[in-house]
Amino acid sequence: MIEDLLAGNPVIPVVVVDSAEDGRHVGEALLEGGISTAEVTFRTPAAEDAIRAMSRIPGLVVGAGTVINVRQVDNAVAAGARYVVSPGFSADIVRHCTTRGIPVLPACTDGSWIMAALDLGVRTVKFFPAEVLGGASALAALSAPFPGLGFVPTGGVGTANLADYLSLPCVPACGGSWMVPASAIRNGKWNEITRLSREALVIASSVCGNGAQKPAGLDAAGAVRRQSDLRHR
Numbered sequence: 001m002i003e004d005l006l007a008g009n010p011v012i013p014v015v016v017v018d019s020a021e022d023g024r025h026v027g028e029a030l031l032e033g034g035i036s037t038a039e040v041t042f043r044t045p046a047a048e049d050a051i052r053a054m055s056r057i058p059g060l061v062v063g064a065g066t067v068i069n070v071r072q073v074d075n076a077v078a079a080g081a082r083y084v085v086s087p088g089f090s091a092d093i094v095r096h097c098t099t100r101g102i103p104v105l106p107a108c109t110d111g112s113w114i115m116a117a118l119d120l121g122v123r124t125v126k127f128f129p130a131e132v133l134g135g136a137s138a139l140a141a142l143s144a145p146f147p148g149l150g151f152v153p154t155g156g157v158g159t160a161n162l163a164d165y166l167s168l169p170c171v172p173a174c175g176g177s178w179m180v181p182a183s184a185i186r187n188g189k190w191n192e193i194t195r196l197s198r199e200a201l202v203i204a205s206s207v208c209g210n211g212a213q214k215p216a217g218l219d220a221a222g223a224v225r226r227q228s229d230l231r232h233r
């Protein structure tokens with residue numbers, strides 16, 4: 001279930017790569033920074049190859065993002081993807097994933113889409129594009145009529161507003177590309193991805209609203225430990 005993955009991963013990096021080799025470097029850099037999952041988007045022709053290469057990295061749980069039809073679901077899973085994320089709500093994709101036991105995170109922007117998702121048994125949705133839709137205050141208002149439903153804000157989330165979102169009780173995790181900047185990939189600055197990952201986990205660990213206890217003596221290493229604690233909850 002997608003909820004199990006999110007419980008252990010308060011930040012979900014959205015990865016756009018042009019080659020399997022770049023994907024492998026990104027996956028290793030994320031792991032080094034304490035992040036043990038990566039959502040590889042179907043935005044480039046390299047997506048499947050990257051998923052295949054990254055799925056071989058021990059300890060990394062690879063998902064597929066920007067999945068917009070059931071054919072991509074099947075291709076992603078065949079390549080090794082363990083979960084599927086969509087930028088919108090497709091009943092076909094949700095049914096396809098549910099009947100095959102594939103964790104799925106569809107995106108919903110308003111109450112109507114949320115009600116359609118609830119009808120299919122969805123318990124957590126992506127809130128995309130979060131900042132454009134009004135940010136954390138908009139999400140707080142939207143979530144009020146849907147107690148128990150989880151939201152994963154994505155789109156415009158970064159170090160400056162991550163805590164605002166994770167402070168909401170309805171937010172188990174946030175997604176975004178800020179830990180994996182295109183410039184870092186282009187220039188092979190893999191340690192920059194590691195640094196940004198650690199920074200994101202420090203912020204996540206400092207927020208208690210997502211169910212995590214604030215650890216004593218917070219630092220980057222503490223954040224990494226905290227995430228692995230969460231993973232084994």
Ligand SMILES: O=C(O)C(=O)C[C@H](O)[C@H](O)COP(=O)(O)O
Pocket residue numbers: 014041065066067085086087088107128154155156157175176177178
């Ligand atoms: O590709 C998808 O499936 C999406 O739904 C969109 C991405 O998750 C966001 O575009 C990431 O947003 P940024 O963190 O602002 O770059």
